[in-house]
Amino acid sequence: MNTTIDDGTHGGSALKLHRQLAEIWATGPGLQRLAAINHSVIGVRFMVTAFVFFAIGGVLGMLTRVQLATPNATFMDAETYNQVFTMHGSIMLFLFAIPMLEGIAVYLTPKMLGTRDFAFPRLTAYGYWCYLFGGTILTTALVAGVAPDSGWFMYTPLSSNVYTPGINADVWLLGVTFVEISALTLAVEIIVSILTMRAPGMSLDRMPIFGWYMLVTALMMVVAFPPLILGSILLETERAFGLPFFDPSRGGDPLLWQHLFWLFGHPDVYIIFLPMAGLLSTMIPVFAGTPLIGYRAIIVAIIGLAFISFGIWVHHMFTVGIPHLALAFFSAGSAIVAVPTSVQLFAWLATLAHGRPIWNVPMLYIFGFFSTFAIGGLTGVMLAMVPFDWQAHDTYFVVAHFHYVIGGSVAFPILAALYYWLPLLTGRTAVYRLAIPAFWLIFVGFNMTFFLMHLAGLLGMPRRIYTYPAVENWTWLNLLSSLGGFIMTIGFALVVIDLIAQVRYGRRVRRDPWKAATLEWAMPIPPSPYAFASLPHIEVRADRIAVGDLAPSLARGEGYLGFVRNGWQETLGVHMTSGMPEQLIVLPRSTYLPLWTALATATAVLCMLFKLYLLSLGMVLVTAALFVLAGQSAGQTRDYGLLPVGRGLSLPPHTETTNPPAWWALAFTLVADGTLFTSLIFGLLYLWISAPNWPPVGRPDTSLAIALASVVVLVVAAISARGALRAVVGSRAPGAWIALSAAALVAAIAGLVVLIGNVIPRPTEHALGATAAAVLGFVVLHAAIGLLFLLSNILRLTFGLVSARRHIDFRLTRLWSDYTAITGALAIGLVLALPALVDLLGMRS
Amino acid sequence: MKAKSQPETLTNSTMKVHKGQACHLWLLAVGFSVWACALAAAYVLHSVGCTFGWSTDTLRWSLALAILIHLALIGALWRTFARRFPTPPLSQTDSFMRWVIMGTLIAAFITIVFTLGPALFLTTCT
Amino acid sequence: MSTLDPAGSAARSIANLWWLMLTGAVSLFALVMILFAMVMIRPHWGAKVAPARWIVFGGLCLPAIVLTPLVAYALVTGERLLPGTGADPMRIEAQAAQWKWKFRYPGIDGGETEGVLHLPAGKPVDIVVTSVDVIHAFWIPRLGGKIDAVPGHRNVLRLQADVPGHYQGLCNEFCGIGHSRMRFDVIVHPAAEFSAALAKPDAAGKVPQ
Numbered sequence A: 001m002n003t004t005i006d007d008g009t010h011g012g013s014a015l016k017l018h019r020q021l022a023e024i025w026a027t028g029p030g031l032q033r034l035a036a037i038n039h040s041v042i043g044v045r046f047m048v049t050a051f052v053f054f055a056i057g058g059v060l061g062m063l064t065r066v067q068l069a070t071p072n073a074t075f076m077d078a079e080t081y082n083q084v085f086t087m088h089g090s091i092m093l094f095l096f097a098i099p100m101l102e103g104i105a106v107y108l109t110p111k112m113l114g115t116r117d118f119a120f121p122r123l124t125a126y127g128y129w130c131y132l133f134g135g136t137i138l139t140t141a142l143v144a145g146v147a148p149d150s151g152w153f154m155y156t157p158l159s160s161n162v163y164t165p166g167i168n169a170d171v172w173l174l175g176v177t178f179v180e181i182s183a184l185t186l187a188v189e190i191i192v193s194i195l196t197m198r199a200p201g202m203s204l205d206r207m208p209i210f211g212w213y214m215l216v217t218a219l220m221m222v223v224a225f226p227p228l229i230l231g232s233i234l235l236e237t238e239r240a241f242g243l244p245f246f247d248p249s250r251g252g253d254p255l256l257w258q259h260l261f262w263l264f265g266h267p268d269v270y271i272i273f274l275p276m277a278g279l280l281s282t283m284i285p286v287f288a289g290t291p292l293i294g295y296r297a298i299i300v301a302i303i304g305l306a307f308i309s310f311g312i313w314v315h316h317m318f319t320v321g322i323p324h325l326a327l328a329f330f331s332a333g334s335a336i337v338a339v340p341t342s343v344q345l346f347a348w349l350a351t352l353a354h355g356r357p358i359w360n361v362p363m364l365y366i367f368g369f370f371s372t373f374a375i376g377g378l379t380g381v382m383l384a385m386v387p388f389d390w391q392a393h394d395t396y397f398v399v400a401h402f403h404y405v406i407g408g409s410v411a412f413p414i415l416a417a418l419y420y421w422l423p424l425l426t427g428r429t430a431v432y433r434l435a436i437p438a439f440w441l442i443f444v445g446f447n448m449t450f451f452l453m454h455l456a457g458l459l460g461m462p463r464r465i466y467t468y469p470a471v472e473n474w475t476w477l478n479l480l481s482s483l484g485g486f487i488m489t490i491g492f493a494l495v496v497i498d499l500i501a502q503v504r505y506g507r508r509v510r511r512d513p514w515k516a517a518t519l520e521w522a523m524p525i526p527p528s529p530y531a532f533a534s535l536p537h538i539e540v541r542a543d544r545i546a547v548g549d550l551a552p553s554l555a556r557g558e559g560y561l562g563f564v565r566n567g568w569q570e571t572l573g574v575h576m577t578s579g580m581p582e583q584l585i586v587l588p589r590s591t592y593l594p595l596w597t598a599l600a601t602a603t604a605v606l607c608m609l610f611k612l613y614l615l616s617l618g619m620v621l622v623t624a625a626l627f628v629l630a631g632q633s634a635g636q637t638r639d640y641g642l643l644p645v646g647r648g649l650s651l652p653p654h655t656e657t658t659n660p661p662a663w664w665a666l667a668f669t670l671v672a673d674g675t676l677f678t679s680l681i682f683g684l685l686y687l688w689i690s691a692p693n694w695p696p697v698g699r700p701d702t703s704l705a706i707a708l709a710s711v712v713v714l715v716v717a718a719i720s721a722r723g724a725l726r727a728v729v730g731s732r733a734p735g736a737w738i739a740l741s742a743a744a745l746v747a748a749i750a751g752l753v754v755l756i757g758n759v760i761p762r763p764t765e766h767a768l769g770a771t772a773a774a775v776l777g778f779v780v781l782h783a784a785i786g787l788l789f790l791l792s793n794i795l796r797l798t799f800g801l802v803s804a805r806r807h808i809d810f811r812l813t814r815l816w817s818d819y820t821a822i823t824g825a826l827a828i829g830l831v832l833a834l835p836a837l838v839d840l841l842g843m844r845s
Numbered sequence B: 001m002k003a004k005s006q007p008e009t010l011t012n013s014t015m016k017v018h019k020g021q022a023c024h025l026w027l028l029a030v031g032f033s034v035w036a037c038a039l040a041a042a043y044v045l046h047s048v049g050c051t052f053g054w055s056t057d058t059l060r061w062s063l064a065l066a067i068l069i070h071l072a073l074i075g076a077l078w079r080t081f082a083r084r085f086p087t088p089p090l091s092q093t094d095s096f097m098r099w100v101i102m103g104t105l106i107a108a109f110i111t112i113v114f115t116l117g118p119a120l121f122l123t124t125c126t
Numbered sequence C: 001m002s003t004l005d006p007a008g009s010a011a012r013s014i015a016n017l018w019w020l021m022l023t024g025a026v027s028l029f030a031l032v033m034i035l036f037a038m039v040m041i042r043p044h045w046g047a048k049v050a051p052a053r054w055i056v057f058g059g060l061c062l063p064a065i066v067l068t069p070l071v072a073y074a075l076v077t078g079e080r081l082l083p084g085t086g087a088d089p090m091r092i093e094a095q096a097a098q099w100k101w102k103f104r105y106p107g108i109d110g111g112e113t114e115g116v117l118h119l120p121a122g123k124p125v126d127i128v129v130t131s132v133d134v135i136h137a138f139w140i141p142r143l144g145g146k147i148d149a150v151p152g153h154r155n156v157l158r159l160q161a162d163v164p165g166h167y168q169g170l171c172n173e174f175c176g177i178g179h180s181r182m183r184f185d186v187i188v189h190p191a192a193e194f195s196a197a198l199a200k201p202d203a204a205g206k207v208p209q
């Protein structure tokens, strides 16, 4: 990297500045597109890919409708049907809904918040590739006829290797976990970016409401995905290595899977819905011509919604035999969760009431949302009532309900948003002639398809049956429902045609065609890769910005960073709450590294799928090495001190601050990791208290000496990590501390491996042994990753990326070691307590 | 909107104000964290009680106690924050944070009563 | 098969709950759609109501008024449907397996039936539901709600059929390729004739001992 600093003088005319910035930020042509990491590029890729998967999922949905249109149909046999509906559900949720919202977040959030990109562009790209490869694995399996076939919630024992011996279930567990890990990385990135990378002056109370929605959504993702990831890992280890976490004959419990799955599954519905509500809260004020009403009330509502949605997962398990009193918690919770939702609904109505709403195409689709969402919400409250659910559970009533909430309330807002933001994306305005008939076809078709399913369910039609006898009076309902499906499909096809027409032949538009007042319109359209030629200073709530005045001034470089320096991709980091600028963030330039890393990860997953476990382990190590490598190129080889950022302000580069985005990223990653750890502990205690065939035959017995020694060395490792940091800050050599820390970690791993080897009962014999081994394995894994952190420290020292001011890498190591020591002590403590827990079981009634 | 305010450099004193505000952020989650804790406590108490055959009264009273403790906790938080934020608040951001934090506390209080209250009346272990 | 054509006490009280909720839901849906239409068509109409009122009345008061009684009513209904209450009812064991149902009638002449469940009319019965392989669910829509058959667990469902007759039951949890066909017949006998009908060697579904 260039070590001289250009002076930060303003870059002259808007055009000159544009050329200079574009040269630095642009993604190269041709094959270099594979190296793209820019948020606009990746965001669009996410959305387009998600649409493709929507189409695939839609075709599968239509296939189920063809099969069910008539009784005793022979279009598909049971085996094919099971694959088709399982893949339909899995694709719609994991490969369409979540990636779609991620794409929207990646594309829009930085622009709305007035910054040039997300905090970790390479991670965005990695997330995209993982999604693409994971999705490809799943669809390939479908084409090959070995797709998952146990339903999208994969209830075990049906999905265990006894009842689904083939590769089908492994495809789901591995493919979906792969996609989930990508979602998790993106969630962390979204949180950190929203919190630390906004336009200067954008305090939390000035953040556009969409920023709040995305922040809450991403935080939910960080806590919601780990239980499912853990569940999938446990189920895959059960299938591959025979550890009986869910096998009731060996002390496991199939209900544990359901708890872990729905602990993810229910919040997932809100994770999908909240960004949609965020889009609506952004569009509705524009069409009403007045700022959003109830900004603060909505924020309280979505915080409440986020929490409550985690406390109602058991409403998917009302029929598994949990006592009524416990069901009441979740029933009442599922009812009260309607309150924050209706707060939002009435805030939108109030906004419309206090403005002068205009009718246009997005508004038409918003109307579609209002009606489907109202119905979906009302049937949701019905299903929350325990006795009614005892009848309606797993019937077509439920299928109708969730298509109204996740189908209607996602599809309509997305289409509205598409018509609203497409001018930004393409610089062209819609042709519109097709959008309106398309709406009515979708709307009528949707209601015809799904409304009748309520009735079919009440008439006793269970879901997931591949055919039904003619004697039931379900036939006409199903026929009409399938017909509606075709009408809806034609509507979607029209939308696609309309979109293509718009992209190719649409009229060019000028800036801000809707007279909106949010920052994403304060840039040339379509947006340049650097988004803003210079960054604004925000002094009002960011949905009341005079876009027309601001945009030209930003383009002329009159805001912050309206110049280029050292070929750096620069943007600003701000204080979380107040939005005051704190650091100059230098982002990495485009690179193939994310692609290679994702390929390595995909190979690891494929090897796992084909039971080449050693090779898989090797590829995991390659992936880890690539991650460590990526970390190295994100440093600076010298201290810069304060650098001018424009408008008379000077800030340190992020490499020289104590809390750069990377620090927060690790902190939130640890939140996710801590959730996984907690879920694992919950799993152990859950099995202890409610699984059949407990206590096991052999009494658990752990070597106290080795256990305590392991805790001690973990603590030593953490202390030496602190020592290393202190040495670096004091400009002393940290080598000895690093060596001590590494030695301690190796000792800990050795001790823990011995403990795992001696777990009683054997991990394959009883779930007690299996969970104990898993808990200890968790610690081994973290100690091993700790070694990677130390490796990174050494590399950084060698490359000269460390100084008394540039010590972030050591702070990260300290955080990780502390976390490892704490979770390690808890885990080992729990394992030591197992004999006592088992003895307690003797007192059961 | 553009370039209106004085450009500012960061001095030590502005840094301090920031430190004070930074801790507000997680306060947004405090109210409902108490609710989450109450739910977890009630659920655990219930399953432990039913597994180990506690008498109906013991179970009922321990549930009631768990609920009360958490409600009291929210009350205490309410008082702390009411004192801690001066009225009128320092800045727009502070008044916003105060409104939202207090809002979540009230909402969490009601949610505890609504979701856990029924447990005081229902059959315990079937 | 219709849950809206109840033939047992549990199904009836749930159907009542449904009709009640349906009425409420239709009114609320109409309310939301009318409000939406009004704010779109008559711009000044809604502006007379202050913003805070919109949110407080619509977003807080309305759901509070609706949800509180609804939850209370549903919980009371649920309590009444619980098994194990009242004077020691008859127990029947239902055992699910891929893809068939077996029923045992402890205390009644060692009978076991496959694919056919015999019930007495007018008497509460507790069905003890278990599974030998994967998860299934026991459901007779016209008599009452369902309960899952989870391997390793014993779940109990309280049912009471009103009058003698023939009904249909089915497996309501996806359990593999035979799921669609995992049905069973339910024959409800007059209470007085129940034991005798079941004891007959040619009773429907009887498994030879």
Ligand code: HEM
Residues within 6 Å of the ligand: A058, A061, A062, A064, A065, A085, A086, A088, A089, A090, A092, A093, A097, A151, A152, A153, A399, A403, A406, A407, A408, A410, A411, A449, A463, A464, A465, A485, A486, A488
């Ligand atoms: C936004 C779009 C949609 C989403 C998110 C979605 C989601 C889902 C999910 C999660 C399931 C459950 C799968 C399972 O039980 O394992 C499902 C089932 C089903 N979906 Fe969709 N769906 C969508 C669109 C459609 C469309 C367009 C159709 C047909 C026209 C359709 C028809 C069905 C049917 C018939 C089932 C029941 C399959 C069964 O349980 O046997 N869905 N859908």
Ligand SMILES: [Cu+2]
Residues within 6 Å of the ligand: A265, A266, A269, A312, A313, A315, A316
């Ligand atoms: Cu749910």
Ligand SMILES: [Cu+2]
Residues within 6 Å of the ligand: C096, C099, C135, C136, C137, C171, C172, C173, C174, C175, C179, C182
């Ligand atoms: Cu079955």
